Amino acid sequence: MSLARFTTLQVGGPAASLETATTEPELLALAEGLDPDEEWLVLGGGSNVLVSDEGFDGTVVRVATRGIVQLPAPAGSVRLRVQAGHPWDELVAHTVAEGFSGIEALSGIPGSTGAAPIQNIGAYGQEVGASIESLDFYDVEAGRVRRMPVAELGLGYRTSVFKRGLRGVVLSVTFVLAASSSSASSSGLSAPVAYGQLATALGVAVGERMPLQQVRDTVLRLRASKGMVLDPADPDSVSAGSFFTNPIVTERAARALPSSAPRWQVEPDAPDLVIPLDPAALAQEGADAGTGVYSRGPAPAEYHVKLSAAWLIEQAGVRRGFSLPGSTAAISSKHTLAIVNRAGTSGRASDVAELARFVQGRVLAEFGVQLHPEPVYVGF
């Protein structure tokens, strides 16, 4: 069966076999059947994968479990255990309606709850990791279920221990959110608004709290204007969201960029591949003398400037709506960071991958910065 219908990019060939779990015991049984030495894939909403046209020569476990259970919690907070397959935005809508704050700025992100910690989803000043207490994980290598506290998840900017190689199945996620103290308010107040664009749209200063429902509605409106909510009527939403992560480079590498390049100081993190264009900087950076390249590895203390991938792509001459000749893929007409399938069921994953390589090549040639795809490539 073609995987295209299970991915938001609507591309991808068949899987050797596909099994769907609709209850936690079913999901656990399928997880227990996975062989650490064979090829398999866990699929949630398919909103962060690029499946090749040839498909996937292994077992796909599709997670379609649902359910939210409220657990005992100290006054002022609420604990929710949520099944991995529960649609993420339904969870957010539920918390907003109940007056629980902490994930309202993550409104409108497609996909499943179990996938949220995989890349530590984030948007508009919130990251999911800040609201996770623990998760239940079937570790395929170890052959057992582990309750992993958030500190063991290795969460960072769009990364986690799962992205770095821990393989298995997230069964459920437990969240701790703030419970609104105001019963008079229909929806309670949000966490402090932490993102300039959202604050501006709400007409408040960064750091202020606003009614939860208003924050959710505003985030959904902002996202829709960028094609970033799934909408059958919006061809720009046939995507995997942002196709590239914002690169994290050394301060010194960032200084070689035009002063107009947006940049943010971030905590030291594993740097992305960078080829400094200035040979003196190259030598100082200790890059490989032969290739002029250094790659992700132990991070010197000063590796901590995040750049805007969208800015780099635009300044490298790739504009919204851009498409290669004959391609079924294009840059979204609303957002430079999204690659969209313009041809529905005739769309090709190879075209998406080719456009991604083209964009990477343009940015590398122009700025010496290697962009990394955010979606997981499957069957390539």
Ligand SMILES: Cc1cc2nc3c(=O)[nH]c(=O)nc-3n(C[C@H](O)[C@H](O)[C@H](O)COP(=O)(O)OP(=O)(O)OC[C@H]3O[C@@H](n4cnc5c(N)ncnc54)[C@H](O)[C@@H]3O)c2cc1C
């Ligand atoms: C229009 C659009 C907008 C988006 N906006 C954002 C955004 O603002 N911020 C953001 O961070 N992301 C965004 N994304 C990306 C995506 O929605 C998230 O990464 C989401 O969490 C993926 O969930 P999913 O269930 O679709 O995962 P899938 O695409 O099904 O899987 C993604 C990865 O997670 C793994 N996985 C999934 N479920 C499990 C599980 N239960 N156990 C173990 N591994 C699992 C898969 O094996 C795969 O490696 C956007 C995507 C789209 C299409």
